[in-house]
Amino acid sequence: MVGSSSHSHHQEEYNSQLDPPPRTAEHHHHHHTHMHQLLLYCAQLISSSDFSAAHRLISFLSAISSPAGDSSDRLVHSFTKALSLRLHHLRRHHPPQTTINTITTPTPTTRCCKDDDTILQKSYLSLNQITPFIRFSQLTANQAILDAIDQSHHHQFIHIIDFDTMHGVQWPPLMQAIAERHPPPSLRLTATGTNPDILRKTGDRLSKFANSLGLKFRFHPILLPNEDNTHDLIDHLSTVVLHPNETLAVNCVLYLHRLLKNRDNLCSLLKKIKTMNPRVVTMAEIESNHNYPSFMSRFGEALKYYAAVFDSLEATLPPNSQERMEVEEVWFGREIADVVAAEGERHERFRSWEMMMIRNGGFEKVSWSSFAISQAKMLLRLHYPSEGYKLVVVDDCFCLGWRNQPLFSVSSWH
Structure with a gap:
């Protein structure tokens, strides 16, 4: 849709001004790519019902990601929570021994709660602002x-x-x-x-x-x-x-x-x-397209889409923006949970x-x-x-x- 020579020119111009040096930036890029590959691998483990291996990888991803990191860290954090929720649903009779902080925002099963609805409405207004x-x-x-x-x-x-x-x-x-x-x-x-x-x-x-x-x-x-x-x-x-x-x-x-x-x-x-x-x-x-019948196709499409969304928020808002954190955790966290963990929207x-x-x-x-x-x-x-x-x-x-x-x-x- 939006690939163009002007985009390449702007990207080169931006890259030339990066600090720290390009090798460090390249390291970060490879790190983020590796993290995304781990998310895809975790989704594949869940898709193939290898729940024990998936649970170990979710624990690892949860430990190394944070809602307070850069855009890639926050993305991994949100998708890890969604994968944890999906795994919990699939292992309903055998829940994991350790749990990741559950999504504190409206999920498909809790959206009727009045408090959750209030949080969601507040997040919507923040989304509209930022x-x-x-x-x-x-x-x-x-x-x-x-x-x-x-x-x-x-x-x-x-x-x-x-x-x-x-x-x-x-x-x-x-x-x-x-x-x-x-x-x-x-x-x-x-x-x-x-x-x-x-x-x-x-x-x-x-x-x-x-x-x-x-x-x-x-x-x-x-x-x-x-x-x-x-x-x-x-x-x-x-x-x-x-x-x-x-x-x-x-x-x-x-x-x-x-x-x-x-x-x-x-x-x-x-x-x-x-x-x-x-x-x-x-x-x-x-x-x-988050409506693929195949979970892996749906997951891959969602990961690509929300990576761009989180990247746009990273580029346009201050690093410690509370509004951005709220929108990512609540609004986009709900959307990601729906796509990954439930038969939701x-x-x-x-x-x-x-x-x-x-x-x-x-x-x-x-x-x-x-x-x-x-x-x-x-x-x-x-x-x-x-x-x-x-x-x-x-x-x-x-x-x-x-x-x-x-x-x-x-x-x-x-």
Whole structure:
């Protein structure tokens, strides 16, 4: 995605300024490569049911890695914990004699705990502050919605259906943008979520913000007891009142991958959305395939992906950043545990989503406006000025990557 001659030039320029000398840097590189190979070997031991050898290697990796080391150390620490969790699940009747500190964040089996949910929500807000991932996805989706509004005959009445709105941090910038129009349109936000307190507080906060802008705004919460119950979601969508004189947008930012465990139900949801005749459907997803049926393929893909994520955090944040440590331990630790240790959330690349959207949903891709592209580039330049981040548009898919590794994709459909 993002490999280029400019990247090579920048890398050479960077390498020439390294301190300590290149031989030491080369030693670190070989050390990190060796650590990654040990992780892969440990995963292979677990895959082949050699649990005793896997347990010994996990103990070794746990002893030599740390959440306070460099990006590679922290990555090894997170993946070692996930492998330990997977091994524990497989040896449920014969747990290891020594244990590694268990993940203190929401795992697939503890996510319902209220305290864990609070920790996860706090981590999400930190993630939004210190990385461009969420902000890029949301602001780029917002621009696609604004472009769709501009092309609609019913731009005075806007209705957005937002799947898993969480704290609603995506919407204040869009609300401000439409409030500056003359006359400002009215906005109706139908938002789904699994936590009634967060939904209520989000609605109150957005309503107060809209009032401060003089924007006509209505918030309609949809409480879903189980976020991956597609039939329940479709039933709720059937009760949503649609008006013929409004522009409808459906926002699916980092949501649809949660439904991949039942592809038929996911396709039913896409067809349901299509029948609602939205002007635009915005979608953002992690640009990696963590849904391989083979555990080793899934593990290798995840290791490569999260190595780039941790490297990007290392390059853009202070060494002792508490926010970075929290995001790595909680947010990305949960994701890694899901991919490695459980049948939890899965991700697939844009090409898979493209096939589903076109073949199963009946959607067509919408091209990005030059303004949307310039806005995304400006976001990175102003807030995340690191040469490691790359932006590219391929086949109307907007990708954010770190060096040679694609990380997130955003696309819009109608």
